[in-house]
Amino acid sequence: MRAVTRDARAIWLTDKISRAGFSDIDSFSQRFELKPFRLTQLYRAATKELAASVDAVTTLPKELRASLAEAGFGFDAVEPVAVQHSNDRQTTKGLFRLRDGSEVEAVLMEHHGDRTTVCISSQAGCAFACAFCSTGQAGYTRNLTATEIFDQARYFARDVAVRGKRITNIVFMGMGEPFHNYDAVMDAVALLNDGQGFGLGSRHITISTVGLVDKIDRFADEGVQVNLAISLHAPNDTLRSQIMPVNRKFPVSELMAACARYVAKTNRKVFFEYVMLRDVNDSDTCAHELARLMAGHLYHVNLIPYNSTPDAPFAGTPDPRIWEFAAILDKAGVPTTVRQNMGRDIAAACGQLRAETQPKAHASR
Numbered sequence: 001m002r003a004v005t006r007d008a009r010a011i012w013l014t015d016k017i018s019r020a021g022f023s024d025i026d027s028f029s030q031r032f033e034l035k036p037f038r039l040t041q042l043y044r045a046a047t048k049e050l051a052a053s054v055d056a057v058t059t060l061p062k063e064l065r066a067s068l069a070e071a072g073f074g075f076d077a078v079e080p081v082a083v084q085h086s087n088d089r090q091t092t093k094g095l096f097r098l099r100d101g102s103e104v105e106a107v108l109m110e111h112h113g114d115r116t117t118v119c120i121s122s123q124a125g126c127a128f129a130c131a132f133c134s135t136g137q138a139g140y141t142r143n144l145t146a147t148e149i150f151d152q153a154r155y156f157a158r159d160v161a162v163r164g165k166r167i168t169n170i171v172f173m174g175m176g177e178p179f180h181n182y183d184a185v186m187d188a189v190a191l192l193n194d195g196q197g198f199g200l201g202s203r204h205i206t207i208s209t210v211g212l213v214d215k216i217d218r219f220a221d222e223g224v225q226v227n228l229a230i231s232l233h234a235p236n237d238t239l240r241s242q243i244m245p246v247n248r249k250f251p252v253s254e255l256m257a258a259c260a261r262y263v264a265k266t267n268r269k270v271f272f273e274y275v276m277l278r279d280v281n282d283s284d285t286c287a288h289e290l291a292r293l294m295a296g297h298l299y300h301v302n303l304i305p306y307n308s309t310p311d312a313p314f315a316g317t318p319d320p321r322i323w324e325f326a327a328i329l330d331k332a333g334v335p336t337t338v339r340q341n342m343g344r345d346i347a348a349a350c351g352q353l354r355a356e357t358q359p360k361a362h363a364s365r
């Protein structure tokens, strides 16, 4: 296995330093006469201690803090521009602006009990155009850097810390296709996972993909314990190509073969997401077909109630029908769960808040 080790401290410093206009850590260190321990201090203050800003790190000399700030070196690559809470206060949605004006979303879900999950974005927009997805309808703007991804988690980690809580799970289910921005996403995973920094166990991180077969194979070789979720949404090529154009490049049989290779190599379970679209993919026939795809493998199906969006002509399957569909899978021996719906009143599905505030990317070109 070709395990990749990524140096989280170097990833963080390189990204923050380049934002401040420096090409590498050495030239930055020379400019501010920084010893390596100072760089470590900055990294830990931002990622582990979750300090508000460079200026809040009082263990650094005051003049140094001032000159770093002046040079444009800061802890946050994303700026919250709108924060909404669901009526039950369990879901908080943040819209974040990046330096070039692009906007991405992240959602905090505080489940009953001890689970606190953040759903983060890996790209501004998305190139894959899934027919039911608000982000997909808006088109692709650009990749996020590793710290633009990580800082969404940092924002909510600071937010919950005030209430004595910590983030227990991160899912890459916000805007964008994580495997279309592979290296920055894996760098962000290293930042989230670093025991000297943010310190979130890799088993608590999930990457969700539209099913890029070549990247699934690459991911299987990473030697990380991060969970893999596949957005399947349809059990055959005819239907899947209709709602997910990516299927024309990577059809169901190739996708399933890649998942089988992944399990064989890693011995880790694969999660399949299946968004329930009324009269589209919720028939008994679809359930039986899906059950056949899942049979005999280390697979788990997560049925997702659809959050309707104004720009996509789909309706969600009614709850009783979702449970009937689940029962067919269950009877066939497929481990199945139905996703708890959160934040519907604040349009917390992928791309929805941004859709309200920004024009479609292709419309603005």
Ligand code: SAH
Residues within 6 Å of the ligand: 130, 132, 133, 134, 172, 173, 174, 175, 176, 177, 178, 208, 209, 210, 230, 231, 273, 275, 304, 305, 306, 307, 308, 309, 349, 350
């Ligand atoms: N590009 C990745 C991750 C982002 S989308 C992927 O496709 O997996 C995260 C999940 O939300 C995907 O399963 C996606 O299909 C689903 N999704 C998109 N729009 C949705 C909506 N309106 N309601 C429910 N789920 C949605």
